Amino acid sequence: MSGERQTRAQDQNEFILGDLKISPDVNDALLRGKPVVALESTIISHGMPYPQNLQTAKEVEAIVKENGAIPATIAILDGVPCIGLNNEQLERLAKLGSKAQKTARRDIPHVVAVGGNGATTVSATMFFASKVGIPVFVTGGIGGVHRHGEMTMDISSDLTELGKTPVAVISAGVKSILDIPKTLEYLETQGVTVAVYKSNEFPAFFSGTSGCKVPCRLDTPQESARLIYANMKLGLGSGLLIAVPIPEKHASAGKIIESAIQKALEEAKVKNVTGNAATPFLLARVNELTGGASLAASILYHILSMM
Numbered sequence: 001m002s003g004e005r006q007t008r009a010q011d012q013n014e015f016i017l018g019d020l021k022i023s024p025d026v027n028d029a030l031l032r033g034k035p036v037v038a039l040e041s042t043i044i045s046h047g048m049p050y051p052q053n054l055q056t057a058k059e060v061e062a063i064v065k066e067n068g069a070i071p072a073t074i075a076i077l078d079g080v081p082c083i084g085l086n087n088e089q090l091e092r093l094a095k096l097g098s099k100a101q102k103t104a105r106r107d108i109p110h111v112v113a114v115g116g117n118g119a120t121t122v123s124a125t126m127f128f129a130s131k132v133g134i135p136v137f138v139t140g141g142i143g144g145v146h147r148h149g150e151m152t153m154d155i156s157s158d159l160t161e162l163g164k165t166p167v168a169v170i171s172a173g174v175k176s177i178l179d180i181p182k183t184l185e186y187l188e189t190q191g192v193t194v195a196v197y198k199s200n201e202f203p204a205f206f207s208g209t210s211g212c213k214v215p216c217r218l219d220t221p222q223e224s225a226r227l228i229y230a231n232m233k234l235g236l237g238s239g240l241l242i243a244v245p246i247p248e249k250h251a252s253a254g255k256i257i258e259s260a261i262q263k264a265l266e267e268a269k270v271k272n273v274t275g276n277a278a279t280p281f282l283l284a285r286v287n288e289l290t291g292g293a294s295l296a297a298s299i300l301y302h303i304l305s306m307m
Contacts, residue, residue, distance in 0.1 A: 019112070022132060023084030029070040030133055037064045038129035038137040038167070041075035041085075044093050045100040045119035046280050047140075054094035058087075064138070072134055074125045076103060079115035083132050093119065098280070104157045122169065123161035126239065130165045135232060137167050141175040141205040142241070144183030146278065147265060154274065155186060161239070163190030168228045168240040173203035173210070177261050177282045180210045187241065195227060197244045206257050208245035218242065260289035 015027040022030070029036045039060060044053045057073065064071040072084040075093055082089065093100060096117055103111050103118030105127050111118035120128065122142050129137050143156025156178075162169065174183050184202060187194055195216035196202055204210035218224045224242060231240050264285035268274075273281045 019081065020128070020132065021080050021082045023072070023082070023086060025070050026072045026084035026132075035069040035136075036072050036134045037069045038125055038134045039064070039071055039073040040122060040125040040137075040139050041073055041093055041100075041119040042102055042121045043140060044073075044075075044090070045097050046102050047283070050094050050097060053097075054091055057090050057094065060138075072129070074120050074128050075100070076108070076111050076116065076118035076120070078117065079112050081108075081112070081128055083128060083134075093117070102280070105161060106157065122158040123156075126158075126161045126165045126167045126169065130167050135166070135168060135228065136170065138170045140172055142169060142171050142173075143279070144174040144178040144180070145186050147177075147179045149179055149182055152274065154278065159183065159186050159190060159192075162187065162192045162241060163238050165239050166232060166235075166237055168231070168242060170242045170244060172246055173205045173243045175279070175283075176205045176207070176257065177265070177279065177286070180204060180212055184212055184214070191236070191238050192241055193227070193231065193238075194241045194243070195224075197224065197242060199245050201245075203243050203245035206246070208248060214243075257286065257290055260286045263289060 015022045015024065026036055028034075039057075044057045047053065048056065061071040061073065070084075073090065075082055075085060075089070077089060077092070085093070100117040100119040101107060101111055102121060103124050104121045105123040107118065108124055108127070110116075118124070122137075122139055125137055125139075129135075143158040145156075145159070146152060146154040149155055174180050180202065184194060193216060194202070194214050195218050196214050197218050199208065200213055200217050201208075202210050202212040202214050216227070218227065227242070228240060231238075261282070264282045267285060268278060268281055271281075
C-alpha cells in the first residue's frame with residue numbers, strides 16, 4: 001500500500017485507499033503485517049438464499065478469526081469497492097441477493113461508474129485483494145472451463161486472473177458442473193501452480209476425487225506457506241491454486257448430484273442459458289433436482305474449505 005494516499009473517511013469508520021474503502025480491522029492488520037484472508041461475496045448474494053447466506057458468511061468469518069487471521073469479505077457497495085464488511089454491510093448484501101450484480105473483473109468499472117452494488121467473484125476478489133496487499137484468498141469452488149468449452153469458449157475469468165494476479169487461492173476445487181480436465185489444462189497454459197492438500201488427485205468439489213492427477217502435493221500447513229512464500233518472492237506475477245478435498249465423511253452422494261448436473265446442462269442448452277447466467281442457473285436447477293441436497297452440501301463444503 002506504500003505510495004498511495006490513505007485517509008480516514010470523515011463520516012464513516014473506514015479508511016480510504018485511493019478509490020477503495022478498507023474496514024478498520026483489515027486496515028490495522030495490513031499495517032501491522034498480521035494475517036488477512038480475503039473472502040468473495042458472490043457466494044452471499046448468488047450462492048444461496050437468505051438467511052442461509054448471511055449465516056454462512058458469518059460462520060466463515062468466525063472460522064478465519066478463530067484461526068488467528070482477519071477476514072476481509074470484499075464487495076462493491078454504492079459504487080465503492082469495500083475491503084472488509086461489517087455486520088450491517090453483510091446483512092445488506094445478503095438481503096440484496098441477486099439484485100447485487102455478479103461482478104467479475106470485467107464488470108468492476110461499470111458497477112463503480114453507476115454507483116451500483118456488486119458481489120465479487122473469484123477474479124474480482126483476487127484483483128482487489130492484490131491491490132491492497134492481501135496474499136491469501138479462501139473460497140468454495142472456483143470457476144473454470146465449462147463443459148463443451150472447446151465449442152462455446154465459455155471459460156471463467158477466474159482462470160486468467162490466476163494467471164496474472166499473485167494471490168494464493170485456497171478452494172475445494174473446481175465447481176463440479178465444469179470440465180475439470182480442461183480447466184487444469186487451461187491453468188497450466190496460464191502458468192498457474194496447482195497443488196492439492198494431502199492428496200495427489202484434484203478434487204471435484206462435491207467429491208474428493210476427479211481422476212485428475214496434479215504434480216504438486218502439500219501435506220502440512222508449513223509446506224503450503226513455503227509454496228505461497230516462494231511464489232511471492234520469485235515475482236512470477238501469477239497466482240496459486242491450492243485445492244483442499246472435502247473429507248470423505250462429508251462427501252455427498254456424488255452419482256446423484258452428477259446425474260442432476262447432466263440433466264441441468266441439457267436444460268441450459270435447450271433454454272440457451274449461457275455466459276454469466278449459466279452457473280447460477282445450473283446450481284439452482286441441480287439443487288431443485290436433488291431436493292436441496294446439493295445446496296446443503298455446498299454450504300457445508302464452503303465452510304469446510306475454510307477449516
